[in-house]
Amino acid sequence: AGKTKVDDDVLDDLEESLISADVGVETTLRIIERIQKRAKEEKYLNTSELNNILKSEILSMLAENTAPESKDPVQATKPYVIMVVGVNGVGKTTTIGKLAYMFKNQGKKVLLGAADTFRAAAVDQLTIWAERVDVPIVKQQMGADPASVAFDTLKSAVSNDIDVVIIDTAGRLHNKVNLMNELSKIRRVMQKLLPDAPHEVLLVLDGSTGQNAFMQAKEFTSATDVTAMALTKLDGTAKGGVVLGISDQFKIPVKYIGVGEKMTDLKIFDRTEFVESLFRNV
Amino acid sequence: MFENLTDRLERSFKILKGEGKITEINVAETVKDIRKALIEADVNYKVAKSFTDDIKRKALGMNVLTAVKPGQLMVKLVHDELAALMGGKAEDIDLSGNPSVILIAGLQGSGKTTFSAKLANYLKSKKGKHPMLVAGDVYRPAAIEQLKVLGEQINVPVFTIPDSKDPVSIAKDAIKEAKKNGQDVVIIDTAGRLAIDEEMMKEVESIKKAVSPNEILFVVDSMTGQDAVNTAKEFNDRLDFNGVVLTKLDGDTRGGAALSIRAVVDKPIKFVSTGEKMETLDVFHPDRMADRILGM
Ligand SMILES: Nc1nc2c(ncn2[C@@H]2O[C@H](COP(=O)(O)OP(=O)(O)OP(=O)(O)O)[C@@H](O)[C@H]2O)c(=O)[nH]1
Ligand SMILES: Nc1nc2c(ncn2[C@@H]2O[C@H](COP(=O)(O)OP(=O)(O)OP(=O)(O)O)[C@@H](O)[C@H]2O)c(=O)[nH]1
Ligand SMILES: [K+]
Ligand SMILES: [Mg+2]
Ligand SMILES: [Mg+2]
Numbered sequence: 048a049g050k051t052k053v054d055d056d057v058l059d060d061l062e063e064s065l066i067s068a069d070v071g072v073e074t075t076l077r078i079i080e081r082i083q084k085r086a087k088e089e090k091y092l093n094t095s096e097l098n099n100i101l102k103s104e105i106l107s108m109l110a111e112n113t114a115p116e117s118k119d120p121v122q123a124t125k126p127y128v129i130m131v132v133g134v135n136g137v138g139k140t141t142t143i144g145k146l147a148y149m150f151k152n153q154g155k156k157v158l159l160g161a162a163d164t165f166r167a168a169a170v171d172q173l174t175i176w177a178e179r180v181d182v183p184i185v186k187q188q189m190g191a192d193p194a195s196v197a198f199d200t201l202k203s204a205v206s207n208d209i210d211v212v213i214i215d216t217a218g219r220l221h222n223k224v225n226l227m228n229e230l231s232k233i234r235r236v237m238q239k240l241l242p243d244a245p246h247e248v249l250l251v252l253d254g255s256t257g258q259n260a261f262m263q264a265k266e267f268t269s270a271t272d273v274t275a276m277a278l279t280k281l282d283g284t285a286k287g288g289v290v291l292g293i294s295d296q297f298k299i300p301v302k303y304i305g306v307g308e309k310m311t312d313l314k315i316f317d318r319t320e321f322v323e324s325l326f327r328n329v
Numbered sequence: 330m331f332e333n334l335t336d337r338l339e340r341s342f343k344i345l346k347g348e349g350k351i352t353e354i355n356v357a358e359t360v361k362d363i364r365k366a367l368i369e370a371d372v373n374y375k376v377a378k379s380f381t382d383d384i385k386r387k388a389l390g391m392n393v394l395t396a397v398k399p400g401q402l403m404v405k406l407v408h409d410e411l412a413a414l415m416g417g418k419a420e421d422i423d424l425s426g427n428p429s430v431i432l433i434a435g436l437q438g439s440g441k442t443t444f445s446a447k448l449a450n451y452l453k454s455k456k457g458k459h460p461m462l463v464a465g466d467v468y469r470p471a472a473i474e475q476l477k478v479l480g481e482q483i484n485v486p487v488f489t490i491p492d493s494k495d496p497v498s499i500a501k502d503a504i505k506e507a508k509k510n511g512q513d514v515v516i517i518d519t520a521g522r523l524a525i526d527e528e529m530m531k532e533v534e535s536i537k538k539a540v541s542p543n544e545i546l547f548v549v550d551s552m553t554g555q556d557a558v559n560t561a562k563e564f565n566d567r568l569d570f571n572g573v574v575l576t577k578l579d580g581d582t583r584g585g586a587a588l589s590i591r592a593v594v595d596k597p598i599k600f601v602s603t604g605e606k607m608e609t610l611d612v613f614h615p616d617r618m619a620d621r622i623l624g625m
Contacts, residue, residue, distance in 0.1 A: 066374045069554040072365050135577060135605070136438030136550065144470075166605070167482075168475035175470035220580040253438065257371035257554025259582040280437060283523040285556035308437070308468070 057097065058083075068288035068325045071258050074295070078104055102322050108295040109318045112275075112302060126158070126204040128212045128237065128244040130197075132230060132267055133251035135218030138279035138305055140169065142251055143213050144176030145305065145313035151180055155210035160200030161186035162193040162233060163217040173215050180310060183207075193217065193229065194236035201240045214245070221266030230271050249302070251277045252293075255285035264293045273297075279305030282312070286325050334366050334407075334623050339400030353389065360385045363407055370583030370622045373558045376592045377585075384410060408619045415591050415598065416615030422572070422599060423543040424458065428507045429514045430540050434533050434568060435548035436560060437521030440576035442472065444548050444602050445518040446479035447610040452514055453485060461512040463503040464489040465496040465536065466520035476518055483607050486512070496520070496532060497539045504540060517542070524563030534567055545570040546599065549586060551578050557586035558593045565594040572599035575613070579603040583622050 058079055065075040081104050086092045092100070129146070131139045140163070147157045159177050161184060163169035170186050177184035185200040197214050204212045216233065219226035237244040250273040252260050267273050276294070278287045281304050290301050301316040338359055360381045367377040384407055396402045423429065431448070433441045445462055452458040462480050464487055466472035473489050480487035488503040500517050507515045519536065522529035537545065547570045549557060564570060573594075575587055578601045587598060598613040 063374055066368055067555050069371075069556070072369050134552070134580070136440060138438060166475075167478035168471040171474045172469075172471035179470075220577065222581045223579075253550070253552075255436065255550075255554060255556050255560075256552045257582070257585070258369055259371070259552040259580065262581055280523075283436070283556070284525060284559045285554065289554065 057094070061101065064326055065288065068286035069257050070288035070291050070325070071261070074108075074292035078108075102319075105291060105322050105325070106318055108291050109321070110294045110298045110300040112300040112316075124243070124246055126201070126209045126212045126241075127246050128201065128204075128214065128241065129247040129249055130214045130216065130233065130237075130245035130271070131249045131251060132216050132271055132273070133218060134220050134253075134263055135166075137218065137251045137253040137256075138277075139163075139218065139251045140172050140176065140215050141308060142249075142277050142279060142303065142305055142313065143173065143215050144180060145310050146213055146303070147176065147180045147182050148310040149313060150211045151182055156208065157182040157211045157213065158200060158204050158207070158209040159184040160197055160212060160214040162196040162200070163215050164189050164191045164193055164196060165217040169215070169217065176310075194233045197233050198236050198240060201237055201244060205240070221263050221270075227266060227270040230267075234271060247275060248273045249275050249277055250299070251279060252287070252290065254278050254280045254287035254305075255283060256287075256289065258289060260289040261293060261296075264297055264299070268297055268299070273299055275300055275302040277301070277303040277305065278316070281324075282306040287321075288325055334363070334625070335400055335404045337362060337400075338403050339398065356385060356388055359403060360388070363403075366623065367585060367588075370585035370624070371552075371554050371557075371589075372585035372622065373555055373589035373593075376558065376589045380410070380414070380588070380592070404623070404625075408623060408625070411588060411619035411622060412615040415587055415613075415618055417597070420572075420597060420599075422546075424452075424456070424514065426543040428461075428504065428512055429544070430504060430542040431514065431516045432519070432533075432537060432540070432542040432545045432568075433517060433548060434519050434545065434564060434570070435521065435574075436523065436550070439521065439548045439550045440574075440602055441521065441548045442466070442475055442479070442518050443605065444546075444574055444576060444600070444610070445516050446476065446483060446485070447602060447607055448600070449480070449485045449514075449516050450483040450607045451610050453483065458514045459512045460485055460514040460516055461503065461507045461510075462487045463500060463515060463517040465499055465517045467494050467496055467499070468520045472518075472520065479607070486510075497535050500536050500540045524560045530563070530567050537568055544572070546572050546574050547596075548574045548576060549590065551575045551584040551586060551601075552580060552582040553586040555589075558589045561590040561594050565596065570594075570596060572597050574598070574600045574602060576602040579609065583624060584618060585622050587618050588622060 150157045161170045161173045248271045306312045364381040449460040464473040464476045603609045
């Protein structure tokens with residue numbers, strides 16, 4: 048026999064799963080309200096129907112990737128410039144290594160720009176990645192102006208027929224105004240050479256981050272017009288559920304996920320798989 | 330993200346009082362608000378639940394409802410309980426060894442290497458120690474170089490074995506070297522690892538076994554969400570660490586992970602890290618942390 052309302056225990060369990068996946072209170076309550084509403088409209092719901100509704104509601108919160116697979120933006124613009132930003136230690140430099148590997152395998156000419164001139168041995172780290180993947184890198188000495196490194200990188204890209212440029216930046220907490228302004232400056236300086244650059248601003252979020260990721264998305268978006276997100280460290284037990292609310296509110300798609308420390312550990316974000324994983328017990 | 334908790338509770342109590350029938354159910358409602366605030370601050374769901382269940386019991390025992398400002402009293406209760414839970418027996422780190430060995434462990438990117446150097450700097454400048462740093466991360470690209478650069482900045486020697494892929498022998502050799510050179514503290518930086526990475530967890534257990542550290546510190550990013558409990562529990566089961574280091578508190582995170590970890594492993598938070606510069610290390614203040622979690 049059917050039920051006209053979803054029972055409270057089921058909703059409590061659902062609430063716990065969502066909160067435990069870092070979805071956050073507000074977003075969780077919104078999802079639950081939507082489910083209750085649909086359950087009311089559709090009158091009859093068994094568990095599997097409920098699950099389907101749940102998954103479709105959550106799917107609808109994840110912004111569609113603006114670039115349909117058929118029209119590869121990297122193909123259309125040359126050089127295609129990706130600037131990678133995020134707070135400290137989330138996995139920016141590693142993600143760049145993985146992206147370089149991915150693009151190179153697609154037959155593209157890749158160039159890296161070492162615009163983190165601040166953190167100890169950041170340039171060395173990116174240099175090792177460039178060697179691993181076997182792509183060129185533009186760098187200056189530690190402490191150099193990051194905007195000037197980015198500019199040099201673009202100049203080199205133009206004269207060397209490069210397809211994809213990826214600019215590393217120093218990790219910075221989003222509440223540090225000076226450091227956020229520095230990002231805007233890097234952008235502006237790149238635009239002197241290529242007015243449309245950067246074509247992509249990739250915000251890297253650590254999958255184990257809680258609700259603070261919201262603030263990160265908000266502040267990085269307002270400083271640099273973030274166009275896509277990468278969610279890292281999903282090979283652990285954390286679920287990264289905070290991106291649901293972020294993607295929904297800021298309409299920024301998650302484009303990549305990181306699932307390890309090797310160059311092959313990058314995946315294209317799959318919405319369905321992600322939603323499944325939210326409810327998968329560890 | 331949400332309005333000040335005191336105001337919110339004051340308002341809901343006012344409504345309750347207006348109704349003239351303040352009951353246990355009303356308190357339960359307020360407790361729900363508090364739970365929500367804690368979860369928004371990244372306190373683990375289960376931890377928040379059991380914490381607020383305690384609060385509810387205490388609030389009823391205190392007759393919070395007959396107070397002139399029940400909201401204020403309630404917030405004070407929550408705040409004091411939070412601080413008490415996270416504080417208590419805040420011990421110093423054990424520097425009695427010769428040399429004292431301190432092992433640093435945690436997830437990838439949590440701030441271990443930076444903290445290792447900060448701790449060396451602190452022990453050198455504030456405690457008159459002669460520390461040595463040990464580069465025990467043989468995996469991450471340029472991890473050794475990173476520690477060397479930091480060591481140079483603070484003028485502390487960094488022990489490495491070029492091309493070695495064996496952190497256990499690096500750690501053992503480092504201690505011999507420290508003894509020879511009269512260095513009285515050895516701080517071993519290790520690679521970041523996931524709690525579910527069996528091979529890597531075994532590795533850090535082996536390091537522990539080989540060097541019998543005086544102190545093992547678990548370094549955790551204060552922005553961590555619900556997963557903090559799983560990770561802390563697993564590292565504690567494996568290493569039985571002595572204390573926790575909370576990093577990146579110069580950000581604007583509420584830092585509920587601090588409460589979750591304390592509740593789950595019952596180990597003291599010994600240091601907080603508040604920046605990328607070498608001097609930005611502080612001892613832990615449970616009171617400030619309680620304010621922070623409550624957004625006050
Ligand atoms: N398990 C796992 N570790 C990762 C992943 N991505 C990055 N890491 C690790 O996380 C740590 C930090 O990565 P980085 O790439 O240096 O991070 P970052 O954002 O560039 O750091 P800063 O430049 O210092 O702000 C390193 O130990 C990486 O190996 C991932 O998807 N899974
Ligand atoms: N703002 C801020 N940044 C910090 C703090 N502690 C560390 N960092 C930064 O966080 C990033 C990661 O720090 P690391 O010390 O490399 O972290 P780790 O745990 O050694 O990383 P892995 O060795 O890759 O696992 C770097 O950019 C550091 O400069 C802190 O307290 N505040
Ligand atoms: K995961
Ligand atoms: Mg980096
Ligand atoms: Mg390190």
